[in-house]
Amino acid sequence: MATNTTATTTALAQAAPIIAPKSVSLTQDAWRRFIRNKAALASLIFIGIIVFAALFAPIVAPYHYATQDIKATTQGIGSSGHLLGTDRLGRDILSRIIYGTRISLAVGLVVPLMIVLIGVPVGLVAGYKGGWVDTFSMRIVDVFYAIPNLLFIIIFMTYLKAKFQHVNGGWLLPLKSFDTATGGMLGVFLGLGLLSWLTVSRLVRGQVLSLKRKEFVEAAHCIGASNSRIITRHLLPNTLAVIIVAATLGIPAAILGEAGISFIGLGINPPVPSWGLMISEGIADLRSYPYMLISPAVVLSLTALSFNFIGDGLRDAFDPWMKK
């Protein structure tokens, strides 16, 4: 009789195996949905190329960005030795674009990071605490919102330049050295970052407001979780989607912002190439040598567009209501 039962059990087991559904984490699910979005995928590949160019610029670029070939000024696209031509000082445009990826990516990384590091805590605390903390923080945000962006950047950059001029020692000196060594990056980071965190803080606060009434927060409260634990362990992960999307969309904004202030001459110092700087150099020669303007403009547009698509793709990927 025993053998019979074993055989039956085995047969049964073989006949109808129980298939447990494979558990998929949030990230895996989001990733799968992300790659299905063609535009987002293509953008990711493009940004991958940009990142590669930025990391390995000295190897990838045919020339150094400041090398002037005075005998070969204003060569057009496709001329010998210069795939995208040269500018009025004989500098290779392709190389300058490649080195320019470093500036754009640096700005694109640091500024959204600043935005997140400032905006998220402010939004979390304001949303969760409510009361006078909320009112106080949000009124400050309102005041900052009222300041015209460009005007603030111009004033700030001008002030910073003037201030750094007279710095010879003290705690400002390392900052100044960093600033000069990178061609003015510190100023750009601060100038762009100081006003950009406002939107994120409001977004996060809104998200927190809708979350803090939910049952799981109440439950955590009931079992005695401290406020900081609730914020970090429960609220933050649930707002992560919003934060990631805001940060990703903040990248093209930062890149374009840097291009804008370099365009008006308040950003990166020449000869360090930033795409915005190259565009402003190209405008004067628009009718004579249009390629000087077109190449950096196209790359800048594609980069900003790519980040936008990635941001959109991420938002869709994380959105629980979207159909698969």
Place this chain on the structure above:
Amino acid sequence: MEEIAKLTAHAYTRRKFLALSAAGTAAAALAACGGTTSAPTSTAAATKAAAPAATTGPAPTATNVPQALGVTAPAGSATTGPTGAATPATTGSAVAAGAQPTTPPNLADKQIFRYADIEPPTFDPQVGSSPFNMPQMFEGLVIVNWTNNQIEPAHAVSYQANADATVWTFKLRPGLKWSDGMPLTAKDFEYAIKRIPDPKVASKYSAAAENLKNGTEIAKGTAPPDSLGVKALDDSTLEFQLVTSIPFFPLLAATWSYYATPKHIIEKFGDKWLEAGNIVGSGPYIMKEWKHDQLQAFEINPNYWGPKPIVTRVECHIFPDQTVLAQGLAAYENNEIDTAQVSASDYDRALKDAKLSKEMKGFPGSSTFMLHWDTTNKPTSDVKVRQALALGFDRTALIDNVLKKYYLDAPTVLPPDIAGYNPQAALTGGVDKAKQLMSDAGFANGQGWPADFSIVYAANATAKLVLEYLQAEWKKNLGITVNLDSRETKAYVEWRVSRKTQPYTGGHFGAWGSDYGDPANWHNFLFASGTDFYNTHWKNAEFDSIIAKAKGMTDKDARTKAYQQAEQILVTEQPHLPLYHGQSFFVIKPNLQGIYHPAILGGVPRGRYAYFTK
């Protein structure tokens, strides 16, 4: 006239020329030419196209400035200077100044002349630091005739200097009238000129009166405006009392600050007297319309004393500062205007374009673009360093490849048309000498060079280009790092002015164009230790004493030699690093004649000389 870099190799030349187109201000310098009538630089120029670079006309030669003009007394009388080097030009008193000598044949039916410019910050001759379109409807006592480069009587019919050129007497033409018919007398000139230093008028160019007695005191506020050294002895005699001997005073009297302005209109309308409908002048045209930021239009003034101009209507199409040259050229190609200036950016495109290259003409200038160093602050306090910087880059490549020959090389400071021009004074030795000087000064291969060495400049495309080139050259040849610090134009000017008492590590970039054709406008006005316009803190006793003596010399040859000597000191000591001299290129419609752009103040064309052929 100061060339703020913003004024762009673009607008700079524009503004400068605008500034300088005073009714007949000095065309060229006092060179020892003794009465040469040089051919009008512009029409003689006109070679371009085929050659890779457009060439400009022969360098302008000096306008002869006689000590007496138009007096019926025989030449060589006591009225001429003691040296007798000044030859009175014409003795006739009925010379029609500033017009075509004869009526040209084959005139077109429609004579409307259109050109482009920026909105004038002010149109008041005594207030403005640039003339813009003022010469169309205002005029002074004398004029520099653009067709032949001679000082000629205008509102005045004759003038005389006393023995040491400190008192000048002008006799006005009889029957002069304002454009509204009111009589114009010497008292009107006295009124107008007294406005220049008057603090209530707040002129941007009150220094124009500094050569007259009490001019500087009035501007400071320590003397009443009425005490200025200009007086109407009667209705047709005007006397100037100068602070020192100035043999070239008529060149100053021809500048825009000395134009006649109507007391009866100014007192009636106050600040609004410049608007169309109120404004009154005594030049060949009257302003009929002024749509701010759009158009300024002039039509013939029936009450003008002189010959009637051929062009009946002059239209100045106004464009924004930053884009005036680009937009002007576009408007020209669209047949909206008849002449336009070609900017450095458009220059090589214009050369390659079949139509534009035929219509483009080059005109010599009278300006220099330079770098200015702080001579009392390290490292530029060491003359070896300054000389090394001057020699440490390839000048030929700068002019030929970077600037594409739009400008001329300037190894010395004074432009070629100014007396005292001394090309032999140029530094020699090239990059090797520069390397050696640097290591003698202790900065071999750039070691020890201050990290915050910066060059401040007013943001402008050509300036940025040139400075980036220098930055790379100095790095390559001398191993030093130079930072470029661009500012907005107003901010740059304020920074520069504040350097009077503040040191700076490095230098700044600025240009100067002659206001009148005399080295006093350069050496005495800009570089003397007392004035130090560019705040280099440079003091050289020998230089100061040479130019102080030279300013009042009446012997032309001795004067020129003295200024050449001063130039030698200036170039050797290098408180300023001269880079290139300005010149300009204009496209002119083929049927438009009579367009002149003298090297000094010749930026804006004048309706009185122009005419259209069929």
